[in-house]
Amino acid sequence: MGVGTANALKKFNIDSDFIGKNEIGRVAKEFAEIIGEEKVLFPGAKNGKRSVQKILQESQVIDLPIYETQLKDLVFQETFYSVVFTSPSNVRAFFNSGNTSSSFQKAIAIGKSTEMELLQNGVKPVLANSYLEEDWSDAAISSSF
Numbered sequence: 001m002g003v004g005t006a007n008a009l010k011k012f013n014i015d016s017d018f019i020g021k022n023e024i025g026r027v028a029k030e031f032a033e034i035i036g037e038e039k040v041l042f043p044g045a046k047n048g049k050r051s052v053q054k055i056l057q058e059s060q061v062i063d064l065p066i067y068e069t070q071l072k073d074l075v076f077q078e079t080f081y082s083v084v085f086t087s088p089s090n091v092r093a094f095f096n097s098g099n100t101s102s103s104f105q106k107a108i109a110i111g112k113s114t115e116m117e118l119l120q121n122g123v124k125p126v127l128a129n130s131y132l133e134e135d136w137s138d139a140a141i142s143s144s145f
Contacts, residue, residue: 018034022131023112024113071092083105083106101123
């Protein structure tokens with residue numbers, strides 16, 4: 001889980017034993033090392049990437065789909081200097097709605113799969129160093145396009 005999920009759990013007096021703070025491939029490996037042979041419940045999206053689950057033994061994984069991402073058509077009338085994309089589905093929804101990316105606009109990708117989706121849509125993104133919000137802002141103010 002990420003920092004946001006850990007903070008949400010704290011509201012219910014639940015402490016997190018693991019918080020991923022790196023790129024998902026690295027987080028998955030770190031998590032696998034920590035849990036050893038334990039069985040883990042993964043509540044998440046119905047059509048999620050399952051990046052962490054894929055590196056574990058099938059017998060260790062209990063998937064619990066609790067929501068389904070639905071793309072929403074929303075066309076923005078204004079142009080933004082930076083756009084932060086947190087998932088491949090965000091990228092698909094943005095472009096399928098008719099939005100476009102301009103040459104001065106910076107697209108920030110959170111994660112490799114989001115970066116790949118942007119590249120497939122003809123956008124060269126800036127990849128944030130991690131899933132932490134501070135790294136999103138660092139990517140937004142970086143000088144490289």
